[in-house]
Amino acid sequence: MTLSLKELTAEADRCVACGLCLPHCPTYRKTGSEADSPRGRIQLIRAVSQDILPNSARFKEHIDLCLSCRSCESACPNSVSYGTLVDTTRALYIKKESLWLTVAKPFIRHRALSYICTWPLWLLSKAKLLGALKRIVPAAKLLPAISKPIAWKALYPATKPKHGAVSLFLGCATNAFDNQTLSASIYVLNALGYDVHVPTAQTCCGSIARQAGDAVEADALLAKNGASFDRTMPILSTASGCGAGLQDYLTTHQVQDISTFLINCDWSVAEITPLQQRIFVQDPCSLRNGLKAQKAVYDLLKKIPTADIQALPGNGQCCGGAGAYSITQPEMANTLRDDKLTAMQSNQVSILATSNIGCSLHITKGLENAGMDIDVLHPVQIIAKQMGFRA
Ligand code: SF4
Ligand code: SF4
Known part of the structure; x- marks a missing residue:
């Protein structure tokens, strides 16, 4: 929900400045600056909303450095409601047109355009020419591995006696960079007796635009999604960042993270091959603080016989992925990611499960840079594989 100016001041006034949030804030922990803490940011928001302080470049810096990790x-x-405070502040005061968002907007808005453009990139990567492209066009270095594009059908019918029907949210980043998670989700849902609908007119969840302060664009994308999805069936999201954005703002529909939905299904029909491995789980902030559903990932993975499921130490702190944060604030994003790499190294992690595409891409890039060989997978991909899914 975006607040009015009056509501913004009233919500900021609810902060009693106790400081209990400070040790939980990743940016405060790194900079030690009150202005980069939640309490400090709320005081700044209140002062700017009441014209006590100007909407200056310094104010913008402190708001921009916030990860929205909540x-x-x-x-x-x-x-x-800090998340609502910072979303509203960005919409009212920080709105900006960054170059990367201007370039990305048409692809975010139009799935067909993104589908067409992903083909040449995928073919270049298959021909091992993506490296050459990255040398010629420095911005291409930001590109992660591209999935072979999939033209989704509108309906994937259940393969077992039918229990119900769901809609699958594709998400622009998941669709472009990790569509195997989407295929794996359809496989598992079909096997558990669910028809999976994939509305063709669906689009981006709007979270990236909202984070950039473009509430108009974010609301337009939400409206398109609202008209595309059937209200009578749950919308399942495989990326908790998208799921949290949809749950907060698409209030006309029932939105769930896929792991939450799956643990409540009837698993008596499922055949799951044992996996004798330790799987570490990274809790995305959007799952932990937005959807408050991180436990479902552990419960889902524990359905795999003999698998040892462990939390990655330091899960309470953001990895620095945070939507477009790794592009807009690379220094802080990489510093936070280094802590995750250290935790993975000292715990000898070989498989990391994460249910947010932003975290997955950011961590994978860090592992590549550090020459660390660790599989980063969505939990549904891990369990789907044990049920016979082949990418
Ligand atoms: S936002 Fe932080 S400082 Fe303000 S009341 Fe909550 S815990 Fe206390
Ligand atoms: S959302 Fe995260 S980074 Fe922003 S103030 Fe809160 S804890 Fe700190």
Whole structure:
């Protein structure tokens, strides 16, 4: 929900400045600056909303450095809605047209355009020419591995006696860079007796635009999704970042993270091959603080016989992925990611499960840079493989 100016001031006024959120804030932990803490940012928001302080470049810097991880919100004893405060502040004061968003907008808006453009990139990567492209066009270095594009059907019918029907949210980043997670999700849902609908007119969840302060664009994308999805069936998201954005703003529909939906299914028909491995789980902030559904990932993976499921130490802190944060704030994003790489190294991680595409891409890039060989997979891909799914 985006607040009015009056509501913004009133919500900021609810902060009693107790400081209990401070140790939970990744940016405060790194900079030690009150202005980069939730309490400090709320004071700045209140002052700017009341014209006590100007909407200056320094104010923008402190708001821009916030990850929107909402760890502060989970820790706050007074239930201050920090996520809503920072979304509204960005919409009212920080709106900007960054170059990368201008370039990305048509691809975010139009799935067909993104589908067409992904083909040549995938073919270049197959021909091992993506490296050459990255040398010629420095911006291409930001590109992660591209999935072979899939033209989705509108309906994937259940293969077992039918229990119900769901809609699958594709998400622009998941569709472009990790569509095997989407295929794996359809496989598992069909095997558990669910028809899977994939509405063709669906589009981006709007979270990236909202994070950039473009609430108009974000709301337009949401409206398109609202008209595309059937209200009578749940919308399942495989990326918790998209899921949290949809749940917060697409209030006309029932939105669930896929792991939450799956653990409530009847698994008596499922055949799952044992996996004698330790799987570490990374909790995305959007799953932990937005959807509050991180436990479902552990419960889902524990359905794999003999698998040892462990939380990655330091899960309470953001990895730095945070939507487009790794592009807009690379220094802080990489510093936070280094902590994750250290945790993975000291725990000898070989498989990391994460249910957010933003975290997955950011961590994978860090592992590549550090020469660390660790599989980063969506939990549904891991369980689907044990049920016979082949990419
Ligand atoms: S959302 Fe995250 S980065 Fe922003 S103030 Fe809260 S804890 Fe800190
Ligand atoms: S914990 Fe809540 S009330 Fe206390 S300083 Fe942080 S935001 Fe304000």
